[in-house]
Amino acid sequence: MQQSRRDFISLSTRALMLAIGADLGLFALPQAATGNFSSAQLPVPGRQGLFGLLAPEGKLTLTATEVKGVLPATGAPMLVYSARHKGEAYLNPVLVLRKGQPFEVTLVNGLQEPTIIHWHGVDCPWKQAGHPLYAIGSNGSYEYSFPITNRAGTYWYHPHPHGLTAKQAYMGLASFFIVRDDEEEALAKELDLQLGETDIPMVIQDKRLTHDGRLDYSPSRDDLMMGYLGDTILVNGQRTPTLKTSTRIYRFRLLNGSTARIYNLAFVMNDKQIPFTLIGNDGGFLPAPQQTDGLFLAPGERADVLLDMSSLALGQEVFLQNMPFDPMHNEGEMMGMGGMMNMGHAAGGASMNHAQGGEAHDMGAGGHGSGHGAHGVLEEGVSYPIARLLVDRAVAYTRKPPTRLPDIPAPPSGGLERPISLAMRHMGGWTINDLTFDMDSAPIVVNRRGPEIWHISNAKASMPHPMHLHGYFYRVLQRSGSPEQVKKQAVDAQGRLVTDLGYKDTVLVWPGETVSVSIDFSRPQYQGEQLFLFHCHNLEHEDQGMMLNVRVM
Numbered sequence: 001m002q003q004s005r006r007d008f009i010s011l012s013t014r015a016l017m018l019a020i021g022a023d024l025g026l027f028a029l030p031q032a033a034t035g036n037f038s039s040a041q042l043p044v045p046g047r048q049g050l051f052g053l054l055a056p057e058g059k060l061t062l063t064a065t066e067v068k069g070v071l072p073a074t075g076a077p078m079l080v081y082s083a084r085h086k087g088e089a090y091l092n093p094v095l096v097l098r099k100g101q102p103f104e105v106t107l108v109n110g111l112q113e114p115t116i117i118h119w120h121g122v123d124c125p126w127k128q129a130g131h132p133l134y135a136i137g138s139n140g141s142y143e144y145s146f147p148i149t150n151r152a153g154t155y156w157y158h159p160h161p162h163g164l165t166a167k168q169a170y171m172g173l174a175s176f177f178i179v180r181d182d183e184e185e186a187l188a189k190e191l192d193l194q195l196g197e198t199d200i201p202m203v204i205q206d207k208r209l210t211h212d213g214r215l216d217y218s219p220s221r222d223d224l225m226m227g228y229l230g231d232t233i234l235v236n237g238q239r240t241p242t243l244k245t246s247t248r249i250y251r252f253r254l255l256n257g258s259t260a261r262i263y264n265l266a267f268v269m270n271d272k273q274i275p276f277t278l279i280g281n282d283g284g285f286l287p288a289p290q291q292t293d294g295l296f297l298a299p300g301e302r303a304d305v306l307l308d309m310s311s312l313a314l315g316q317e318v319f320l321q322n323m324p325f326d327p328m329h330n331e332g333e334m335m336g337m338g339g340m341m342n343m344g345h346a347a348g349g350a351s352m353n354h355a356q357g358g359e360a361h362d363m364g365a366g367g368h369g370s371g372h373g374a375h376g377v378l379e380e381g382v383s384y385p386i387a388r389l390l391v392d393r394a395v396a397y398t399r400k401p402p403t404r405l406p407d408i409p410a411p412p413s414g415g416l417e418r419p420i421s422l423a424m425r426h427m428g429g430w431t432i433n434d435l436t437f438d439m440d441s442a443p444i445v446v447n448r449r450g451p452e453i454w455h456i457s458n459a460k461a462s463m464p465h466p467m468h469l470h471g472y473f474y475r476v477l478q479r480s481g482s483p484e485q486v487k488k489q490a491v492d493a494q495g496r497l498v499t500d501l502g503y504k505d506t507v508l509v510w511p512g513e514t515v516s517v518s519i520d521f522s523r524p525q526y527q528g529e530q531l532f533l534f535h536c537h538n539l540e541h542e543d544q545g546m547m548l549n550v551r552v553m
């Protein structure tokens with residue numbers, strides 16, 4: 001067999017990279033599907049530092065800035081929110097708030113470009129919610145002040161300056177916003193859970209790393225259309241990390257903080273998926289705990305899970321893993337090629353070679369060709385490990401996952417029905433109701449007294465879009481036209497998934513699918529007219545304009 005010149009080049013580059021990387025102790029090659037679990041520990045939120053747990057007392061200042069030597073995986077620089085509180089220094093603090101508490105933050109922009117913070121899922125009036133109209137320039141500042149009214153849950157915060165959101169979030173600006181209340185504390189007590197020890201926030205993000213381990217955000221035109229995929233998956237900033245656990249129940253608050261990548265998550269032991277209990281999602285606890293063995297998690301979504309490891313043996317390994325799925329990049333069908341040709345990240349059997357900017361994008365034939373062969377991007381729907389749990393301490397623990405969770409009211413019945421369509425423009429660019437973002441217009445106007453039902457329909461020749469609304473939560477009523485791989489995971493006659501139960505702020509809408517959601521615009525009650533946003537949480541799509549203003553009258 002003859003080795004092609006291209007293979008030879010990439011081989012020798014790899015060898016070279018290996019040598020340099022080994023020298024500097026900087027990095028390993030992109031993960032193979034079999035995984036490569038080094039001794040890297042999962043960075044767990046502690047008392048200070050990166051992702052430190054910060055329960056603010058009084059006013060807090062968050063400064064968006066670049067800091068060197070931060071990224072746990074490689075020591076690369078990152079953009080972070082830096083803060084000081086009670087003599088401790090924090091980077092991207094995990095904010096821990098109690099329901100009813102006042103929340104006061106000054107954002108200081110230490111970047112060379114505009115920014116603004118959005119508190120994703122946190123109830124607050126629009127001027128507090130990081131509308132891009134309020135993006136502040138370099139060295140500017142912005143005052144936030146509002147009471148915490150959310151129920152307990154796993155929320156998060158990240159930048160929202162229009163056109164720069166993806167890049168800033170990708171370069172590191174993002175962290176958790178955890179709200180606690182009595183119900184939450186009761187569960188923590190019942191299961192003996194401790195935030196930062198046995199209750200662990202985990203943000204999953206994919207990155208492209210340069211040869212010297214830096215974060216590389218340099219999307220091509222295709223990447224802007226499809227979303228920017230990385231070559232390496234990080235959890236709390238670390239690659240294929242290990243968490244040493246004891247024989248007990250753990251709570252993991254999983255956040256997909258990637259700009260574009262969708263995960264099909266499972267816990268795998270001895271090559272088999274093991275059941276876990278989903279207790280919460282975007283808007284706090286589900287109405288009842290759900291046993292499941294896997295779930296899709298799209299950018300912006302959270303899954304709050306309990307994993308019972310009380311019966312596992314010492315030395316047992318459990319992998320948090322991405323399970324194979326069809327990423328459904330069906331937008332190529334629109335180009336009149338009958339699905340033979342997928343743009344971007346081809347997953348199926350299609351073969352495609354197109355030169356772009358002098359760089360060949362070999363889509364591969366009949367297998368898992370990467371859409372970005374040249375970068376060694378990790379394909380979206382293949383199987384790969386994300387993190388490892390290693391049981392290494394035996395403890396006496398006899399508590400069981402809860403059989404009940406706090407009740408939540410039924411969604412309001414009826415309401416104005418509003419069709420929402422997601423599609424691609426003929427010449428490219430994703431649209432909502434055939435429109436793209438215009439800062440000065442509000443194509444959706446809603447009445448604050450009324451509940452509405454939004455039927456969010458994604459075109460067939462499309463790709464999955466995680467649709468997020470600011471200011472209010474959805475209740476998912478129904479999924480229809482779902483692709484087989486989604487239908488398979490449905491838990492009720494309405495075609496809903498485990499992750500659809502309870503309150504949602506981001507719902508993934510697959511190609512050809514319609515997700516019907518009920519939205520109660522009377523809660524929370526905000527004073528005066530509001531201008532919120534409805535957008536795709538594929539952050540490349542959002543920045544490219546897949547976003548609309550929603551005026552609440």
Ligand code: C2O
Nearest residue numbers: 118120300468533
């Ligand atoms: Cu997390 Cu408007 O976004």
Ligand code: CU
Nearest residue numbers: 119120121470
């Ligand atoms: Cu949001």
Ligand code: CU
Nearest residue numbers: 465536538541
């Ligand atoms: Cu999208």
